[in-house]
Amino acid sequence: MTGSWRLFLLCCLLQGDGCSSAIFEAVLPDEVTTLSGSCVTVPCSFTVPDKYKANLHPGCKPTWKKDQITISTTTFRGKLTAYNCTATLNNVLEDNVKNYFRIDCGNPLKYDFSKYPVTIQIKGLPDAPRLTTPKEPVVEGTPVELGCSAPSYCDTHPPTVTWTPTLGLSTQLQQNDTVTSTLTFNASHLHHGNNVSCTAAYYIPSGNKTVTSTRYQLSISCETMYYLFNEKYILSFVFFFILI
């Protein structure tokens, strides 16, 4: 991705001959944020000096460490032979700790990338989901679309978004680190005055967390035909009373 591309350009500039003797280096974000008790995925790639390249094999052991201690709750996701050290750290609890990658191939290729740590930041509560409301006044009988976007902190467990009241059909989509739910329904006068909100539920092994958006009060204007019908209806009532 962009990180490894940058690294490639950098080492080409330094070497001038197509990265012939790379150094031990890891490319990863400086910090990532997640919910307490949840997981977080750290995208990561690395380089090793040329003389160690032949030592890299599928049996090399990747670990993620904190202060020399191996973090046991890590799921390794990358492909080491493709220089990918991406990992998901699970059940993350401690705020503001630095973690780093280590490779051990059972041969001279053993290295702690401790100069390239990622700092894990912890949030107690998820950010509230954001509601997007219609720009135009909603007219009875027309389709209405409301959107709700919630941050996803742990890519293996994205949040589930629900709507209150349900009102219609909703579809959920995940893009990058955001989950978006779209609620569609046909506006009826029965919906007028309803307070709509969306809730994002996060799976956390030590206790799920939910957080709700601000409320949006639906205002549904009547169709012109509806008015006409009503006026006629009222007029016939008046005539009815005049007649008797």
Ligand SMILES: *[C@@H]1O[C@H](CO)[C@@H](O)[C@H](O)[C@H]1NC(C)=O
């Ligand atoms: C590294 O591996 C992860 C997990 O399989 C993948 O999502 C990511 O795209 C890979 N990175 C690169 C630079 O190929």
Ligand SMILES: *[C@@H]1O[C@H](CO)[C@@H](O)[C@H](O)[C@H]1NC(C)=O
């Ligand atoms: C998702 O991330 C990619 C790459 O970082 C970016 O090009 C794209 O615009 C992002 N999409 C959204 C919907 O934010």
Ligand SMILES: *[C@@H]1O[C@H](CO)[C@@H](O)[C@H](O)[C@H]1NC(C)=O
């Ligand atoms: C809205 O009404 C149209 C036409 O009657 C119907 O096809 C559609 O399924 C309705 N949409 C919803 C969300 O109920």
Ligand SMILES: *[C@@H]1O[C@H](CO)[C@@H](O)[C@H](O)[C@H]1NC(C)=O
């Ligand atoms: C929606 O909220 C407003 C303001 O809090 C309240 O006056 C109104 O009764 C609520 N509507 C419904 C249908 O509960």
Ligand SMILES: *[C@@H]1O[C@H](CO)[C@@H](O)[C@H](O)[C@H]1NC(C)=O
């Ligand atoms: C937490 O959420 C998951 C699904 O997201 C659900 O299966 C589980 O029952 C929930 N746990 C509790 C204790 O509510």
